[in-house]
Amino acid sequence: MVKNESGQNSPDVYDGSDLVPQISGLKSMWRQLRNNPLALWGLLLLTVFLVLAVAGLLLTKGQSPVMDPEKVRLVDTLKPPLSRANTDVLAPADRPAFGIYLLGTDKLGRDVMARMLQGAHVSLLVGFISVGIAVFVGIILGALAGYYGNYIDSVIMRAVDIMLCFPSFFLILTVVALLPASIWNIMIVIGLTSWPGIARFVRAEFLALRKQDFVVAAEALGLSKPKIMFLHMVPNAIAPVLVTATIDVASAILTESSLSFLGFGVPPPAASWGNILSDGKEFIFDAPWLFIASGLAILITVLAFNLFGEGLREALNPRLRER
């Protein structure tokens, strides 16, 4: 169980630093995860894509980036991958890095490699921030519902029921379409529609934790309720949230690409994998690399998140852990 030395400290010298409980069974979770090749592959791919996203951020940001994802070169439209840039016509400043289009160009002659790199961080950002919002709202509401119970619980759970009644994709589409086009709106809307699941998990965990010794002890010490809830109970309830969050990131990336497909995704000129893919669908015969590169990128990333999330879920399942 969780280590909690709060009994030995008097409340007035308590500084909190030694009391933050460690997630129990982290080691056994890793041991379980290590035996799951699919989950390990997922983790590996995730790391690769995170590195790519950071690299993409560094390479494509700034006034004169190494690879400019927004540079329009009308002499080099729809070039296949690995083709050389038209150096006779293009000014040196307009040429892609090393004079080669690694993944070809799109209908405006923009470097697809640069756009994919920028898209990596945009797409992952959409995934992480929208899930971050969902986790934040979900943890707070779930914790309140689970800790206080009674009418607070009923009100929050009713709200959860109501949220679950909305056809989520249709709601997201409606709101995103009616609001001004912006990447932040997309993140916020996806985040605000996907918290109910997380709130339910946190509430269920809290109901189980509520009567445990360390919570009773913390209450007896007179700690403030927010401190008990968010410093002591949340770290113990976070494990199932992590699993859901991992899988939710995957579905947020998919939702963004679906929105892009319908014309309401990340607004241009910023690139996301979703809008590269939906631009690419018009040139599926003339420039299949647009379609394939972005489609594969989405597929592999989402697959990685799903595999890793499922691996976590299995590692957390005590019945499977015993074996």
Add this chain to the structure above:
Amino acid sequence: MFSFFSRSLVEKVITLFFISIISFSVVMLAPGDPSEIDPMNPKFTKEDIQRLRQAFDLDKPLHIQYYRFYKKLFTNELRSYKDNQPVLAKITERFFNSLPLFLVGTLLTWCLAFPLGIQSALRRQSLFDRSTTFFSYLFISLPSFFLAYVLIIFIVKVFHVPVLGLQTFGRESVSWWYFVNDRIWHLVLPSVLGAIGGIAILSRYVRSQMLEVIEQDYIRTAQAKGLPENTVYYKHALRNALLPFVTMFGLTLPGLLGGSVIIESIFSWPGMGRLGYDAILARDYPVILSLNFIAACLVLLGTFISDVLYMVVDPRISLTGGKS
């Protein structure tokens, strides 16, 4: 029994009321106004805009708009902003277009997901299990429209059949054989695409549920007393493993709208999802809100059906006892 129905009815009406408020305020408070849909049109004078706003109640305070809107919805007087057609008639027509897609898709999902899930649970860690696991992750992770485009190209190139739309344009007067054939070809691809994601997800659920049940003591008992494997698995285990899916059966209803927006847009299938998408593009608030309301009704109906089914199937749950 009666008290269960009445309580659940009251609960659902209250939920619907809040849903209607939330969706109404989300749509109405969003920036922009339907009267600004064509701002560059010189024939569109200020007076016209005023007149339109008045005709659609847009100049009144929100709570009065709300009241009038839902009153019109329930009395079937609601008309679309776009073409002044009655909204409910429009939705009904589209509903019957979506229905075959939904039915075939659901049928495919349920008929394929269960055998796949059960088999991969029974042959845990076998090649079959590993490959179904891999493919289900693959299909869960694919953007549906990516797969759709690839499949459209494949089908059209290999079988030379038209697949977009409800039926081939101008084929209304051919013999019934061609007509049926044509309709079926048009139905196959969108429903298969709609089903693929569902099959992938559902077969995973079935697998884990089956694995859970196989571990139970009563299965070991059944095996220990020497029952044939098939009896143990398909009579003892399966019945208990299937229990949670009774609830899921009701929850597939809302897929009629939500799951179909993308597929129907790709295949220009004149269904509910497509109607919703067009309404969003045109800021056709009555259609958007009515669709949202109907979708919420479908969800609530689905949960109600699954509650009832659950109680019918599982004798441990009594009809009079409420769920927490």
